Amino acid sequence: MFENSNKIPMEKLSADGRARRHALLMGGAVLAAAAVVDFMPETIQAATIAQAEKPIEFLFAIYPNGTLLDFAGPNEILSRLPNTKVRFASPDGGLVTLEKGVTFGPTEKLSDIERVDVICVPGALDLSAMMKPEILAHIRRLSESARYVTSVCTGSIILAAAGVLKGKRSACHWAFLNVLKKYGAIPDPARIVKDGRFMSGGGVTAGIDFGVAIAAELRGVQAAQEVQLLVQYDPQPPFHAGNPSDAPPKVRDAVYKMLPGSENGLMQPIL
Amino acid sequence: MFENSNKIPMEKLSADGRARRHALLMGGAVLAAAAVVDFMPETIQAATIAQAEKPIEFLFAIYPNGTLLDFAGPNEILSRLPNTKVRFASPDGGLVTLEKGVTFGPTEKLSDIERVDVICVPGALDLSAMMKPEILAHIRRLSESARYVTSVCTGSIILAAAGVLKGKRSACHWAFLNVLKKYGAIPDPARIVKDGRFMSGGGVTAGIDFGVAIAAELRGVQAAQEVQLLVQYDPQPPFHAGNPSDAPPKVRDAVYKMLPGSENGLMQPIL
Numbered sequence: 001m002f003e004n005s006n007k008i009p010m011e012k013l014s015a016d017g018r019a020r021r022h023a024l025l026m027g028g029a030v031l032a033a034a035a036v037v038d039f040m041p042e043t044i045q046a047a048t049i050a051q052a053e054k055p056i057e058f059l060f061a062i063y064p065n066g067t068l069l070d071f072a073g074p075n076e077i078l079s080r081l082p083n084t085k086v087r088f089a090s091p092d093g094g095l096v097t098l099e100k101g102v103t104f105g106p107t108e109k110l111s112d113i114e115r116v117d118v119i120c121v122p123g124a125l126d127l128s129a130m131m132k133p134e135i136l137a138h139i140r141r142l143s144e145s146a147r148y149v150t151s152v153c154t155g156s157i158i159l160a161a162a163g164v165l166k167g168k169r170s171a172c173h174w175a176f177l178n179v180l181k182k183y184g185a186i187p188d189p190a191r192i193v194k195d196g197r198f199m200s201g202g203g204v205t206a207g208i209d210f211g212v213a214i215a216a217e218l219r220g221v222q223a224a225q226e227v228q229l230l231v232q233y234d235p236q237p238p239f240h241a242g243n244p245s246d247a248p249p250k251v252r253d254a255v256y257k258m259l260p261g262s263e264n265g266l267m268q269p270i271l
Numbered sequence: 272m273f274e275n276s277n278k279i280p281m282e283k284l285s286a287d288g289r290a291r292r293h294a295l296l297m298g299g300a301v302l303a304a305a306a307v308v309d310f311m312p313e314t315i316q317a318a319t320i321a322q323a324e325k326p327i328e329f330l331f332a333i334y335p336n337g338t339l340l341d342f343a344g345p346n347e348i349l350s351r352l353p354n355t356k357v358r359f360a361s362p363d364g365g366l367v368t369l370e371k372g373v374t375f376g377p378t379e380k381l382s383d384i385e386r387v388d389v390i391c392v393p394g395a396l397d398l399s400a401m402m403k404p405e406i407l408a409h410i411r412r413l414s415e416s417a418r419y420v421t422s423v424c425t426g427s428i429i430l431a432a433a434g435v436l437k438g439k440r441s442a443c444h445w446a447f448l449n450v451l452k453k454y455g456a457i458p459d460p461a462r463i464v465k466d467g468r469f470m471s472g473g474g475v476t477a478g479i480d481f482g483v484a485i486a487a488e489l490r491g492v493q494a495a496q497e498v499q500l501l502v503q504y505d506p507q508p509p510f511h512a513g514n515p516s517d518a519p520p521k522v523r524d525a526v527y528k529m530l531p532g533s534e535n536g537l538m539q540p541i542l
Contacts, residue, residue: 069502072343076475079371086371095366095374100350100357103366103376153503174503191507203503204347208476213509225512225522226529231340232424232445232474234513235506236462238484241496242505251496258497 055085056218059116061139062090062107063129066098069204070122070152074211080227081215089113091135099124110138118214119146122207123153123173126270127161136162150199150214152207154269160185161271169195171210173203174244175255175262176269187265205242208233326356327489330387332410333361333378334400337369340475341393341423345482351498352486360384362406370395381409389485390417393478394424394444397541398432407433421470421485423478425540431456432542440466442481444474445515446526446533447540458536476513479504 058078060071071088079086090096093109111134119142121130130136139162143149151159156170160183169186171193172179180187191202192213199217201210212233216224241247244263247255261267329349331342342359350357361367364380390413392401401407410433414420422430427441431454440457442464443450451458459466462473463484470488472481483504487495512518518526532538 067347068343069347072339075373076338076340088373102346102359103374105374191505192509205479205502205504205506209507209509216509221510222522222525225510225518226526228508228510228512229515229518229522229526230529231476232513233476233508234462234511234517235476235508236480237499237504237506238463238480238487239492239496239499240505241499242503244500246505247496247500251493251500254493255497255500258501 055083056081056118057085057087057116058118058218059087059089059113059120059142061110061119061121061130061142062088062096062098062104063124063127064090064097065126065129066096066122066124067153067204068098068100068102068104070124070155070207071120073205073207074120074152074201074214076231077208077211077215077224077227080230081219082223084218087113087116091129091132099126110135113138113142115145116142117146118148118150118218119143120150120152121155121158123151123155123157123204124269125154127154127158128270130158131161131271140164146197148197148199148214148217150201150210152201152210153203154179156180156185156200157183157269165198168198169193170198171200171202171206174265175203175259175267176265178265179267179269326354327352327389328356328358328387329389329489330358330360330384330391330413332381332390332392332401332413333359333367333369333375334395334398335361335368336397336400337367337393337395338424338475339369339371339373339375341395341426341478342391344476344478345391345423345472345485347502348479348482348486348495348498351501352490353494355489358384358387362400362403370397381406381413384409384413386416387413388417389419389421389489390414391421391423392426392429394422394426394428394475395540396425398425398429399541401429402432402542411435417468419468419470419485419488421472421481423472423481424474425450427451427456427471428454428540436469439469440464441469442471442473442477443536445536446474446530446538447536449536450538450540 088107089110090107091110093107095103095105097103143164153173154176156172157179159165160180165185169188171188177187191206192210193200199214201207212224212228241251244252256263259267359378360381361378362381364378366374366376368374414435424444425447427443428450430436431451436456440459448458462477463481464471470485472478483495483499512522515523527534530538
């Protein structure tokens with residue numbers, strides 16, 4: 001529904017809508033946004049206009065010891081998507097200390113979030129901060145009312161533990177993929193998995209691919225591709241080693257030994 | 272020099288070295304690290320041992336209004352590399368408010384950093400926090416003594432403005448690439464560029480490719496590939512739109528209009 005190509009004159013977009021579009025696309029740099037106004041195209045996709053008064057609310061549910069890139073990847077896409085508001089929440093709100101001791105924020109308190117259009121749970125090795133019954137209950141509550149329920153990496157294990165992935169196909173980091181079965185979800189080794197209103201990405205870096213895919217779902221292919229070009233997402237890994245099936249055997253075997261159980265997709269996260 | 276394949280028995284690695292290796296690879300999850308000890312391979316690359324008492328210090332020089340993914344991408348690689356210490360510094364130290372209002376930290380104060388092995392300057396649209404003479408002087412000072420001087424995205428414009436890229440080839444975000452000429456650097460449209468001890472990545476997401484490449488340079492191909500597998504870096508973008516040459520013409524033209532000057536690689540950052 002967001003992919004129609006009707007054009008309407010630029011004047012019909014409110015000044016507020018214009019400023020927001022610039023801010024979103026240009027990284028919130030107000031000075032540059034002002035400079036850009038003179039160069040804006042005279043037409044703009046009707047889809048953006050139609051949604052001008054009702055931004056999509058996209059929530060990352062993050063937590064202590066989480067992996068930064070799991071959400072920093074898709075955030076870089078979603079936060080540049082027109083008329084899309086990215087929010088962050090965590091069990092306690094405020095600043096969150098992630099894996100490796102880096103701090104990220106600010107976040108709202110998960111229990112304070114009433115409803116969002118998209119919930120996205122990123123992953124980590126240590127999922128323990130999310131595995132408490134009262135936190136899982138909030139994940140379940142927000143998942144029930146969201147248009148899309150999504151995850152990156154082992155975030156799908158949190159969704160599954162919350163009971164929202166029963167009988168649903170889901171991606172996960174390759175080393176942990178089959179842990180999903182324990183909660184009644186169906187492991188899918190694809191990098192991006194869509195099963196109805198459930199979308200998920202594989203391990204860590206798959207969050208960027210997932211981000212582009214859900215951007216297209218939410219705002220149309222053209223808008224997603226514009227953001228892809230803005231962040232120059234034309235990946236060229238110097239090696240083929242990103243999956244056990246591609247990696248040289250001695251690399252794969254070394255990582256299997258580092259991550260016990262991973263050979264069978266049964267590495268255990270910290271719960 | 273880090274790529275030889277000599278093996279030495281595991282016992283020769285100190286307990287501290289083992290713990291550090293586990294912590295680095297496993298995301299600092301001490302509980303899991305303890306579980307992994309039993310599964311560690313009996314041999315380990317000699318390169319890691321040789322460096323056990325002297326970690327490589329890798330510094331990200333970040334700043335207000337910077338783009339999160341520019342450093343979050345390579346950080347996810349470097350922070351998992353054996354015996355490599357990632358540090359963050361900023362003009363004022365402490366927590367830094369990035370583009371889109373997200374906060375990241377902690378950071379050291381740039382003027383307090385004496386020397387590092389690798390300096391990496393990530394990019395942004397708004398480079399103004401780094402363009403002050405006293406800040407550029409610290410970038411120049413640290414670049415002179417570093418083994419590698421590196422950047423992601425428009426971070427190369429900061430390095431160039433600091434005077435350290437004269438006559439050197441460098442990558443940059445495609446929209447800003449030719450701005451490098453103003454400072455005597457040689458624009459190179461490749462995604463990863465190496466010119467002697469200078470290495471750089473293109474726009475935003477290129478930081479991950481750059482991260483894998485410099486990981487191989489610092490710790491050998493095997494170690495870089497192990498980390499690539501850990502973060503499942505097997506990118507599969509749903510569209511081909513990550514470069515002006517690949518993007519559908521209407522996507523490319525829309526972004527050219529959003530980013531004035533970008534058609535000729537002459538989009539002006541905020542300085």
